[in-house]
Amino acid sequence: MNPDLVPPLLMPLLAVPVARRLAASLAPRAAAWLLACTAAVLAASSTLALVLLAAQGALLLPPVAALGHLTLPLLTAGTDGLGGFAGLGSAGLTVPAACVAAVLLAVCAGAVTLAGHRYRAELARARAATGSCVASGELAVLQDSDPDAYALPGRPGRIVVTTGMLRALRPGEREALLAHERAHLAGHHHRFIVVAALAATCHPLLRGLRAPLSYALERWADESAASAVGDRRLAARAVGRAALAARTTGSARPSAALAATTGPVPRRVAALLHATPPAGPRQARGRRLVAALLAGCLLLSAAAAVEAATDLHDSVEIAQGE
Template sequence: MIYAVWLPFLLPLIAVPAARRIAEALAPRPAAWLLTATTVALALCSTAALALLVVAGALLLPPVAAIGDLIKPLAGGNVLLTGLAAGAAAALLCFGATVLVRTVRRQTAELCEARRLMGRPKAGDLSVLRDGRPDAYALPGRPGRIVVTTGMLQALEPVEREALFAHERAHLSGRHHLFLACAELAALCHPTLRSLRPSIGYALERWADESAADAVGDRSVAARAIGRAALAARSAPSPRPSAALAAAAGPVPRRVAALLDRRPAAARSRGRTVRGFAVVLLACLALSAGAAVEAGTDLHRSVETAQGESDN
């Protein structure tokens, strides 16, 4: 187990760049799903590997071995290395759990404060805040709300407001905050996965951009609304919950250029190159999952042997 268990920690170094290259050639919606699924799969494999290291090290302790009915030591592997690896894995798991709890508490407090400030919506899912600083964002929850300030309403023309609202509604209807939550959680499991967070955020914003363009029936209007909203918001930044998604977020010039480019994503990509990266990504995911399963199976066999059971 001590050898196979390391693969889930190494394979993200190859899988993450491959996933990013594939996402660049896809439409926003499948790109968001691909990147999020990749981060979740790699995070689960690396977390499983950490847990297996902790279990293997814990079984070296006499009290734990007694609970597991081990009548002889586990076979295979260096005892010192197993113990050190288990200690490091336990520290990483505890650190990740602590950061996760703190993040959830902070974001929950921010969302509660935002809902308190916006009060009751007066027009469906729309809440207007009396604030001269231009801002607009999708506030997740039950139900979700579109929050816009009077400053943002004054900065946009009526048709641009409709595009902005359609953008934020796409965030709510697509539950994009859950995609970002998965990305944040995955980043706690493996540091390499943090580099996919901006790519996922960009794909989600592009997804909402395309929805806004479809809603107003004019891609140039959607592009103009996003550009003007971003310029207005940056002129007088307004604090918003970290879990909220906003049209003014991310690389706005790149998003506007993508809206004005009417060619489909497939026409801008190199099919053979993308297929090559897809093969690499699938191989990494399969190897990572297979290594985690193999490590778990090997540990299970070692425990059975230490319990005096037959290897068969």
Template sequence: MIYAVWLPLLLPLIAAPAARRIAEALTPRPAAWLLTATTLTLAVCSTAALGLLVVAGALLLPPVAALGDLIRPPAVGDAPLTGLAAGAAAALLCVSTAVLVRAVRRRVAELCEARALMGRPKAGDLSVLRDGRPDAYALPGRPGRIVVTTGMLQALEPAEREALFAHERAHLTGRHHLFLAAAELAALCHPSLRSLRPSIGYALERWADESAAAAVGDRSLAARAIGRAALAARNAPPSRPGAALAAAAGPVPRRVAALLGRGPAAAPRRGRTARVLAGVLLACLVMSAGAALDAATDLHSSVETAQGETGS
């Protein structure tokens, strides 16, 4: 167990870069799903590995051993090393949990404050704020709202406003805030997963860009609306909550270039490199999940042996 348990903690160092490269070769929607699923899988496996280390170390303590009816010390590796690893894992879990709870509370407070500012929901999904700073974003909740300031409305032409609203509406209907929340929470479980957060955000914005272009039936109009919205908001500090997605966020020039390219989306770049990276990513995910499961099974067997339930 002491050897297999380290794999879920090390594999994100390889899997995260591979996932980013593969996502660049996919259309936006599959890329968003792939990156989010990869991030969650690696986060769960690494957290489980830390938990197993803590349990293995705790079993060496006499009170815990007595509570578990252990008649002999469990075979969990070198005792000093296991104890040291368990202490470090416990500290990391405590810090991660505290940071995660704080992040969730902050996001919830921001959303509640933003929704209170909207007042009671009116007909439709559009809320206009009297604010000279140009801004527009999708505010998740029940019901979801498209929030736009008077400054943004003045900066865009009527047709461009419709494209912008279609972009934000795509965020709401696709529940993109859940993808973003999953990425942010997973990044708190393992430092290497933080590098996937910008890629997931970019994939979600590209997903909404394509939905907006399809809704208005004009890719050039969608690209122009996004570009002008970003230019209008470039000097205005955003007043939106952190959990909200906005058309003016992210690498806008890349998104505009993709909209102005041929076809409904940038052509996927398939080839030998993409296939190799896909194999590396799949191997990392399988190994991470398999190692966590193997470590848990090994620990369970060690506990049974220590309890005298098996002779092996």
């Protein structure tokens, strides 16, 4: 088995906690992009590693070798001219590992398909529920006494708010809440959530990025709302009051719909009320070191997967007599 396949599969053990630590020291928008990109790179690298591992084992099967016009004795000799896959013919480890990789790929494919179907179904039901409500542009008001408000992605995206939520807030707080949900739509924050969910489906260790990403997106929208209304205390009051009003609401909103009432609300309110002091020289150096470590993890994971793919390609060409 090619040792280049190991780093993409194990790198999330180190990269996930490093990414979480770095994101905690960044502005919300930068943190959201960092976490989403980290999840995407690690998921793509680990999935490619599984594909290559399964392909490596499949090439040892005579029907597959014949289909690819491979010279099977050369492929299984595993000695000369096979690049990084010099041990390709070591069936003792390669075949069981390839079988496990094939099963994992099948499970991932099924989970991703199911998640995509569930996501589309939830959005369809949510949009159908807003079909008969009072709508004004991007705003859709549901006649419901339960307080709730969320940003519903789609074409066009809509801010869905219930009459119960409107009654629970004062006029200025309503404006801040709507600005928060409008920021979710403008920033396409649902795409970040989808990327994180699919990445976690591809590699279980990447589930650790979902909570900090959700928090970063809510903080991003909080800051946008504070800028829109020009009052951080008003934005904090709107978030807190909306969360208190919706705490007993059994919401049926889609999983990709973001709402100001979710996440660690007290922590978000505190962040709005108390400005973060600028980082000192020591903190800045520590942040740069953590960023360098994370960049190294991502580069190593991606480079190892690409190198393994190149090695397999070269091995197949040699086995084809090219």
